[in-house]
Structures are given as C-alpha cells and as structure tokens.
Amino acid sequence: MLSGCRHDEPQRGDLLLRADRLFDGERVVEPGAVLIRGDDIVAAGAELDAEADRVLELGDATILPGLIDLHVHLGSSHPRARERFAESGVTTVRSVGDPLATLSPSDEDAPLRLVQAGPILTAPDGYPIPVWGDAHALAVRGEARARAAVRDLVHRGAAVVKIALEPAADWPLLSPGEVRAIVDEAHAHDRPVTAHATGTYAVELALDAGVDELAHAPCGVADELLERLVERGVEVVGTLHVLAELPDDCPDPVPDAARFVALGGRLLYGTDVPAVRVWGIDVEELRLLRRAGLDPEDVLAAATSHAGEQLGRAPLGTLAEGAPADVIAVRGDARELGDDLAKPVLVVRAGRVLVDPAGR
Numbered sequence: 001m002l003s004g005c006r007h008d009e010p011q012r013g014d015l016l017l018r019a020d021r022l023f024d025g026e027r028v029v030e031p032g033a034v035l036i037r038g039d040d041i042v043a044a045g046a047e048l049d050a051e052a053d054r055v056l057e058l059g060d061a062t063i064l065p066g067l068i069d070l071h072v073h074l075g076s077s078h079p080r081a082r083e084r085f086a087e088s089g090v091t092t093v094r095s096v097g098d099p100l101a102t103l104s105p106s107d108e109d110a111p112l113r114l115v116q117a118g119p120i121l122t123a124p125d126g127y128p129i130p131v132w133g134d135a136h137a138l139a140v141r142g143e144a145r146a147r148a149a150v151r152d153l154v155h156r157g158a159a160v161v162k163i164a165l166e167p168a169a170d171w172p173l174l175s176p177g178e179v180r181a182i183v184d185e186a187h188a189h190d191r192p193v194t195a196h197a198t199g200t201y202a203v204e205l206a207l208d209a210g211v212d213e214l215a216h217a218p219c220g221v222a223d224e225l226l227e228r229l230v231e232r233g234v235e236v237v238g239t240l241h242v243l244a245e246l247p248d249d250c251p252d253p254v255p256d257a258a259r260f261v262a263l264g265g266r267l268l269y270g271t272d273v274p275a276v277r278v279w280g281i282d283v284e285e286l287r288l289l290r291r292a293g294l295d296p297e298d299v300l301a302a303a304t305s306h307a308g309e310q311l312g313r314a315p316l317g318t319l320a321e322g323a324p325a326d327v328i329a330v331r332g333d334a335r336e337l338g339d340d341l342a343k344p345v346l347v348v349r350a351g352r353v354l355v356d357p358a359g360r
Contacts (some may be wrong), residue, residue, distance in 0.1 A: 013037040014053035014351065017327065022206035023334055024026035025305030025318035030191065032063055036325045039351035044319040056357060058346065064300060065317050066091025066326035066349065067281055068307035070237045071215055071270030073097050074114065075136070081279060083111040088108035088280025088355050089344040091326040094270075094311065096120070096162045096194060096215060099135045103346070105157040111349055113326070115311055117162045118153045118253075120196065121182055122144065123174045127166035127196070137164070140174070150185040159311075161186040161193045162215065165202035165296040168249070173202070177225045179209040194237070194310070195201055200225060207232060213310070216243060216258040217267070219250035226256075230265045235310060242310035245276070257292035267292060268310055269303035296335035325351040 013035040022032020024044060035042040035050045043050065067090045074082065075098040085093060092113040103118035106285045119138040120128060129137050138153075140146045150161055163182055165173055174182070186193045192212040197203045200221050206214065207228055214229070229236070236257075243253035248258075261267055267289055271282045278284075281303075289299045308317025317321040329346035332338060347355035 009123050011035055011042055011048065011050045011170065012356055013042050013050060013052040013126060014054065015348070015353070016048070016050050016055045017058060017063055017133050017346070018056070019058035019061040019063045021062040021333060022046070022275070022319065023062055023297070023300050023304075024320065025065050025308075025315075026301055028062070028333075028335060034063055034319055034327055034350055036327070036348065039325050041319060041323045041325050041327070043321055046252040049115040056079060056346065058329050058357065059331045061331050061345065063319070063329045063346075064334055065308075065319055065323075066306040066328050066347070067303045068092040068094075068269070068283075068311070068317055069271055069273070069303070070094045070268050070307050070310060071096055071239055073136070073275075073328075074273075075099055075102055075348065082110070082114065084279045086111040086349055087347055088342065089327070089330070090280055090330045091347070091349045092307075092311075092316065094160065096160065100138065100156070103153070103156045103158060106159070109350065111354060113349075115159045116157065117160045117194070118156060118158045120162045120164045120172070121149055122164040123172040126172045126174070127164045127168070130169070130171060140178065140182075143177050146174075146178045150182055150189070150191075152235055154186075154189045154191060158191065163193060163195050163206075165195055165197040165205055167199055167294060172314060173205070176205060176208065179205055179211075183209045183211055203229075207234065215239070215270070216272075217253050219253055219256050221242065221256070223259060223263070226260050226263050227263040229260065230263045234258060235266045235268055238266045238285065238289055238292070239270050239272045240292065241278075241282055241285040242272040243278045244288065254288060254291050257288075261293040266306065267302055268295060268307055278307065278342075281344075283337060283342045286337050286341070290337060296337065299337065300334060319326065325349075329357075
C-alpha cells in the first residue's frame with residue numbers, strides 16, 4: 001500500500017505531513033509521512049525524501065485516510081451538515097435512501113464527497129413508507145416497472161441501488177421476481193445493489209436475487225445462511241451502533257456479526273446517520289466492529305480502504321501514490337479507538353485543508 005520511489009532529487013509538493021504513525025489503509029508504519037501535491041497524494045511511507053511549501057510536524061499522532069461512511073441518509077439536509085461531516089474526519093459518505101429530488105451526480109470538489117442511491121426501491125406500502133413516509137422510497141409493482149425505476153435512478157446519477165426487504169409488522173415485500181429484475185437491471189448498468197434485509201426470509205430473498213451487499217448486519221439468522229453470504233462474497237455494512245439501540249429488533253447485534261466475521265465475512269463501516277446522531281466519526285461503531293472480531297487495523301480498514309473498494313473507487317481510502325488527498329490526523333495511536341479519533345487535529349479534503357492544527 002505504501003508508496004514512494006527513489007529519486008535523485010527530493011520530491012516536491014504543496015503539503016508534507018509527518019507524524020509518529022501512519023495508517024495507509026491496511027497497516028500502520030512508524031514513523032510516517034505523506035506528501036500532497038494538488039488534490040492527489042504524491043507519496044506516503046515511513047520516510048520520504050521530500051520538500052513542500054508547507055510542512056506539518058504532528059508528533060504523537062496518527063495520519064490516516066479520511067474515513068468513508070457507507071450508510072447515511074443526508075437527504076435535503078443543510079449544506080452545513082455536510083461540512084460538519086468533512087470537518088469531523090469523514091470525507092466521503094454514501095447516502096442510501098433520500099428523496100428523488102436530491103439525487104445528482106457527485107461533486108468531487110465539494111467539502112464532502114457524496115455518493116448517492118436516491119430513494120429506496122420497495123413494494124407499495126412497504127418499508128420505509130410506514131415509518132419515514134414515501135419521500136425516501138420509490139414503490140414499484142411488477143418486473144417491468146422495477147427495471148424502469150432502476151434505469152431512471154441511474155440516469156439521475158445513482159451510483160448504487162438500494163432495496164428494502166423489511167417484513168416487520170407484515171409490511172408488503174417485493175416479490176422474488178421483482179428483486180431479481182432490480183438486481184439484473186442494476187448490474188446491467190454496472191451498479192451494485194445493497195439490501196435492507198432483516199430476518200431469515202428477507203436475507204434469503206436478497207441472496208437468491210444476487211444482491212452485492214447487506215445494508216445492516218443480519219440478526220438472528222443461522223450459520224448456514226451466514227455461510228452462504230460469505231460464499232457469495234456479499235459484504236455487510238455493520239451499523240452495529242444503531243442496531244444496538246433497537247433492542248426489540250436486535251437485542252445484541254455483535255454476536256451475530258462476530259459469527260459472520262469468524263466464517264470469513266467482511267464487515268464494513270456505516271452509521272445510519274441520522275438514526276445515530278453522530279455527524280462525524282462514530283467511535284462507538286468502530287469499537288463494536290472490534291468487539292465483532294476485527295483487529296484494530298482491520299477496523300480502520302473497514303472505514304477506509306475496504307470502504308473505498310466497496311464504492312468501486314480504489315485507491316480512495318488509502319494513503320498511496322495517486323490516491324485522492326483525503327487525509328486526516330488524530331492525536332495518539334488510532335488503533336486504540338480512543339475518543340481522540342473523533343476529534344481530528346487535521347483534515348485535508350482533495351488537497352484542501354479544512355481543519356488546520358495551526359488554526360488557520
């Protein structure tokens with residue numbers, strides 16, 4: 001992951017960062033340095049022969065990629081809410097369930113990189129309509145209408161398609177044929193499908209249709225079904241923090257998530273903001289991923305390099321030559337998952353300093 005070629009002359013950049021530790025998206029090196037030029041990373045590694053217009057010596061800190069939250073609902077929230085995310089160390093979010101009118105192509109120059117799904121595809125009167133109203137949903141009936149809805153979302157800028165399979169309270173569900181039509185049409189347009197699927201039947205329905213991801217860790221399903229998820233390469237966005245706050249639905253999501261991890265599954269970082277009101281790095285979510293069996297570096301990877309891969313945007317989420325210059329720094333050792341992780345002393349987004357340790 002680390003980069004940096006040998007040069008006869010020092011490499012030049014706009015900003016050079018040095019700290020006692022650097023997490024490159026996969027592992028920690030000590031010490032570490034990152035060289036930024038424009039909106040890209042030029043080099044990163046334990047030691048760099050480099051010069052820059054500005055040099056920041058951060059000392060007892062960890063430099064790491066800006067975090068990526070794979071499950072938020074930004075909707076038509078005020079732009080300041082997006083700035084709050086970025087300034088808090090989350091430089092990319094994927095918003096999966098918002099009104100159709102808010103769907104637009106990503107603005108790569110905005111303070112927050114925003115990847116969108118648009119409204120959630122569901123059955124008429126299905127979830128999320130009974131809970132959140134119909135603004136965040138797009139109800140479809142029949143396979144032809146399901147395919148047309150996917151094409152419309154893609155045309156409007158959706159980078160991912162989300163479906164709802166929530167059988168609670170006997171809410172209507174999409175039929176197996178409708179789910180397969182959605183997945184097939186999304187894949188025909190090179191779009192992945194994430195599924196809000198709770199309970200054994202819903203997870204089986206999602207699996208049989210070929211979804212790429214579950215939007216929440218599954219609760220109360222048998223090992224056989226978890227094994228199928230792993231065999232099919234279906235990754236899971238944990239949202240363990242919000243699930244832990246819904247004891248009626250999921251008394252404790254960690255043991256089930258741990259079984260998935262033990263079987264070889266990959267958990268990813270996502271918070272379900274604003275259901276959990278942490279407009280930034282949710283350290284509790286990261287700690288719950290640790291409890292589910294991820295080692296500290298894998299926890300950080302779940303919110304950086306692995307999340308960038310899940311978006312199909314690698315090397316986003318890494319500190320490597322050619323990666324976007326989305327970089328943060330936190331006091332101490334980020335692997336300890338301490339409270340300082342939620343209070344970065346430095347935030348750089350696309351080469352632009354949003355939070356400056358010098359206060360300028």
